[in-house]
Amino acid sequence: MKGLLILENGARFEGDLLGTVEGLGELVFNTGMTGYQECFTDPSYEGQILTLTYPLIGNYGANDLFMQNRKPAAAGYVLDQIADHPSNWECKEKITDFIERYHVPCLYNVDTRAVTRMVRTQGVMKAIIVSADRSEEFIQAELAKPLHRDQVERVTTAYPYTYGNGKYQVSLLDCGLKKNILVSLAANDCTVHVFPAHTSAEELLAGNPDGIFLSPGPGDPKDVPYVVDTVKKLIGKRPIFGICLGIQMLATALGGHTFKLPFGHRGSNHPVKDLRTGRVYITSQNHGYAISDEGLPDSIVVTHRSVNDGTIEGIRHKTLPIQAVQYHPEASPGPKDNFYLFAEFTKAMEEFKK
Numbered sequence: 001m002k003g004l005l006i007l008e009n010g011a012r013f014e015g016d017l018l019g020t021v022e023g024l025g026e027l028v029f030n031t032g033m034t035g036y037q038e039c040f041t042d043p044s045y046e047g048q049i050l051t052l053t054y055p056l057i058g059n060y061g062a063n064d065l066f067m068q069n070r071k072p073a074a075a076g077y078v079l080d081q082i083a084d085h086p087s088n089w090e091c092k093e094k095i096t097d098f099i100e101r102y103h104v105p106c107l108y109n110v111d112t113r114a115v116t117r118m119v120r121t122q123g124v125m126k127a128i129i130v131s132a133d134r135s136e137e138f139i140q141a142e143l144a145k146p147l148h149r150d151q152v153e154r155v156t157t158a159y160p161y162t163y164g165n166g167k168y169q170v171s172l173l174d175c176g177l178k179k180n181i182l183v184s185l186a187a188n189d190c191t192v193h194v195f196p197a198h199t200s201a202e203e204l205l206a207g208n209p210d211g212i213f214l215s216p217g218p219g220d221p222k223d224v225p226y227v228v229d230t231v232k233k234l235i236g237k238r239p240i241f242g243i244c245l246g247i248q249m250l251a252t253a254l255g256g257h258t259f260k261l262p263f264g265h266r267g268s269n270h271p272v273k274d275l276r277t278g279r280v281y282i283t284s285q286n287h288g289y290a291i292s293d294e295g296l297p298d299s300i301v302v303t304h305r306s307v308n309d310g311t312i313e314g315i316r317h318k319t320l321p322i323q324a325v326q327y328h329p330e331a332s333p334g335p336k337d338n339f340y341l342f343a344e345f346t347k348a349m350e351e352f353k354k
């Protein structure tokens with residue numbers, strides 16, 4: 001069936017609809033050449049229509065092993081060519097079967113690079129994926145609907161659970177967790193106690209954890225003031241490590257501000273400089289907001305910056321064992337060069353114990 005991607009600014013892109021599901025979301029793009037299933041299941045895409053710029057998707061199939069959460073979170077996918085005959089030793093099913101099983105709106109055979117150029121020049125905006133025979137009234141009515149802003153509530157865990165069996169006890173506040181964070185923490189000798197986003201600071205500290213972990217998650221950090229309040233109460237109590245939404249909530253809790261980037265950072269080869277060593281790391285990223293340099297509190301030291309646009313990619317607290325990054329050290333589209341940050345977290349917990 002023919003379908004359309006229609007943007008808020010009136011632009012239209014034609015393609016083929018996989019199945020019959022339609023959807024509304026904020027249109028973003030990711031430039032990674034691999035990792036499509038990890039992107040599809042990253043909860044931080046909740047409410048967003050994800051365009052993949054790489055022109056061939058599904059060539060190595062799908063496998064539940066690659067899932068970063070229980071189910072896909074994005075409001076839709078915009079893809080170019082889909083591989084009909086995947087080939088890989090880990091392939092368990094075709095990516096089309098995976099997408100259809102979860103009823104995610106998906107438009108393919110789209111010129112995704114043209115879509116990306118539009119978003120790069122005009123910024124992220126609302127868009128819909130619809131069947132090509134929809135009336136103009138239907139399209140305009142759909143596009144006029146507001147995007148929901150309770151993304152964190154939609155993806156956080158419904159109940160607490162524990163992962164791993166290591167020496168360090170970590171309380172993790174789940175705002176949209178990716179499985180590889182649990183795997184990375186467990187690999188660094190941690191037992192991770194995962195809690196829903198609305199858990200209070202008292203409950204997070206009740207089990208006398210060695211450290212606190214603040215997860216990534218979807219949406220604008222300004223939409224989760226209750227989590228920022230929780231984070232405020234945790235400051236100074238234990239070593240804290242945060243990733244992505246985690247760094248944004250930490251910076252806000254310390255008195256800083258965030259702002260929306262014109263088209264975000266989403267891809268797997270974003271260069272980031274560790275200002276402490278001068279070394280540049282190739283990182284995986286997925287964020288639409290960043291910490292503002294303006295009004296940065298004195299207690300925050302900037303440790304990492306994006307080489308592409310100079311925005312803040314890592315911070316630490318001047319005196320307390322608090323550290324966070326905007327990119328995804330748990331994701332390894334290639335070399336595992338960012339895993340050292342998890343070891344720094346366990347070192348902070350070890351020193352705090354003394």
Ligand SMILES: NC(=O)CC[C@H](N)C(=O)O
Nearest residue numbers: 216217219244245288289
């Ligand atoms: N991956 C994330 O945690 C993203 C954080 C936030 N939702 C942003 O887009 O900036």
